[in-house]
Amino acid sequence: MLKFDEPQCTNPSCFFCSMKEPNPFRRRSKLAAIFKEIPRTESKDHVLVLSGLWNIAMSEPDDPEFPSLGLFECMSELIQKAIKNTAWLLKDQNIFIPYYAAHIIGSYAMNKEDLASLAVESKVSVVPALLELLRGRISWVEQRAAARALGHLASHEKSFGAVSVFEEEIVKLSKEIARTCLKNVYKSFLGVEDSLRLKYQSDLLTRGLGGLETENQKAEEWGIQLQCWSLDLLNCFASRGRSLDRICEVGFLKKVSVMWGGLVNRKSPGGIGLIKTLCKTEFGRSRVSEVREVIERLCDLSRSSDDWKEMALDTLLLLLKDSNVRYRVIDVLGHCLVDLAEDVVAGDRVAQVVLQDYHKIKYSGLKMSSEEAQRSIESLWEVKVERKKKEKLMSEAELEERRKMVKSLKKQGKKKFLMGFVEEAMEIYTVGIDLCPLDMIRDRVVLYSNRAQCCLLLKKAESAISDATRALCLSGVDDPHGKSLWRRSQAYDLKGSARESLMDCLAFVDQRIQHSSTERVPYYAAQMIRKQMKDTWAFSGFDSKTGESDGWKRKEGK
Structure with a gap:
């Protein structure tokens, strides 16, 4: 076979040839010269160099070589050149x-504080250039990359100062991006016919692999990332107690509480992460506690199979521990407090915080704003304190008698339920729950779960959620009660909470597969997942011309 010599590169400033230079001193010298030259010259090869640098930065973000040779100045000048x-x-x-x-700036600023510091201390600071992109001067695609980079820079102490110089504008922009980016992505890309989409955006999304379906999936993922990264940027300020008054605007908090990464970005806590950070400050707790919708959102997430349920529960605990806002939160939570108090991990902490002032309610005449909250605290005291005392004083014969009665009541309740007497069955299960000794955990799980099913048939969504949650708390995290997961998923569907319904249904399917010889998903569960996937889709209901969500408009019109 004939061998041909590779054509020799005649360009002394070729980046790729310089990378092959065996002498490390010459190599560094050539690369430093190239980084200075790129913004000042015209060449079709520049985009190939940037693409190569992007791959290197993504795979080796902690390598300081290129940043030390003037890479940050080069990237900043290129962005400014593009804008001007x-x-x-x-x-x-x-x-x-x-x-x-x-993206190159963001990758090198991601992990190493010294590299992030170098980015903002260079002769041409990267922050003003990134800010131009965050303003949307080119498109949402570049805006996403800028939000990521600024978020990494703001996360390090050494580089935060340079970002905070533009604090007011960055916070304002980040809030606006978080609110509107999904609408903008849909209006300018996802809702546009594929033949009318900007080709370079399509190429960046697919990188030449996959067709329209891949393109749409990546656009959805990038849109959600843009929202999450803008929230991360706000989080960098909130965690330092900065701009709290701007971030804690009531309308914004309501919208933040429903922002999440969805199934395409489950690693991001979304809006709940920002709300928890705010609740670590006295000012943040005061503002958050005044927004009923946020408290209710935290409560629902705490009583679900969501990836961030623990974070939601921790946030509620931060609020409950603050004596200045505790009763305001309790008034909203109501009976949910008893549900949360059954949690195996955090239940005792919830009960301890809520009941620490119980004597004021019992003996000093302290009144809650709502009767439901008053009853809930009394119920919590009964379950967590009085009932334990009573059972300790019972003889073994009395406890055994109760156990027998509970077994009998379970059978009676089931019989009534199968005969169609749902309300009577529910009453029997209620008596069984009241009599059931606390150590009969499996029986309590079944009683609560069966009563949840009765509530479902009677269209009492909130009561069904409450009972199913108590059953799941008692059954434990490692082996959750499958029927209760499915029943709570149905209850959240009845309530109109698609996210919680979806996550419970997915957990139900996972639990069923683990305990079954078949990996087939039940038809009814598949139907529920399909429905909730549609309802929780980040771009559901958007109109491509106006960018408005039909679902949102319907909700506003009620």
């Missing part, structure tokens, strides 16, 4: 350069 010179940006493939440049 539209003709250059639209020439050849230069349109890709700002995206790559912002």
Whole structure:
């Protein structure tokens, strides 16, 4: 076979040839010169260099070599050039350069504080350039890369100062992006016919792999990431007690509480992460506790199979521990307190915090704003304190008699239920729950779960959620009660809480597969998942022309 010599590169400033230079001193010298030269020269190869640098930065973000040779100045100057010179940006493939440049900065600033510090202390600071992209001067694609990079810079103490110089504008922009980015992504890309989409955005999304379906999936993922990264940026300020008054605006808090990464970005806590950070401050707790919708959202997440249920529960505990807002929160939570107090991990902490002032209610005439909250605290005291005392004083014969009665009541309740007397069955299960000794955990699980099923048939969604939650708390995290997961999923569906219904249904399917010889998903569960996937889709109901959500408009009109 004939061998041909590879054509020799005649460009002395070729990045790829410089990378092959065996002499480390020459190599560094050549690369430093190239980084200075790139923003000042015109070449079709620049986008290939940026693409190569992006791959290196993503795979080796902790390597300080390129940043030490002037990479940050180079990336910053390229972004500024793109903003100021539209003709250059639209020439050849230069349109890709700002995206790559912002991501390169973000990757190198991600882990190492010294590299992040170098980025903001360089002769040409990267922050003003990234801020231009965050303003949306090019498109949402570059805005996403800028939000990521600024978030990494703001997360380090050494580089936070440079970001905080633009604090007021960055906070304002981040709030606006979090509120509107999904609408903008849909209006400018997802809701547009594929033939009318900007080609460079499609190319970045797919990287030449996959068709329209892949393109749409990636666009959805990137849109959600843009929202989550803007929340992360706000979190960097909130965690330092900065701009709390701007972030804690009531309308924004309501919207933040429903923001999440969905199934495509389950690693992000979404809005709940920001709310927890706010609740670590006295000012934040005061503001959050005034927004009923946020407290109710935290309560529902705490009583679900959501990935961030523990964070939601921790946030509620932060609020309950604050004597200045505790009763305001209790008034909203009501009977949910008893549900949360059954939690195996945090139940005792919830009870301890809520009941610490019980003597004021019992003996000093302290009144809650709502009768439901008053009854809930009294019920919690009965379950967590009085009932334990009473059972300790009972003889073994009395306890055994109760156990027999509970077994009999379970059978009676089931018989009535099968005969169609649902309300009578529910009453029997209630008597059984009141009589059942606390150590009969399996029986209590069944009684609560069966009563939840009765509540479902009677269209009492909130009561069904409450009973199913108590059953699940008692059954434990490692082996949750399957029927209760399915019943709570149905109850949340009845309530209109698609996210909680979806996560419970997924947990039910997972639990069923683990305890079954078949991996087939039940038809009814598949139907529920399909329905809730549609309802929880981040872009559900958006109109491509207006960008408005039909679902949101219907909700507002009620």
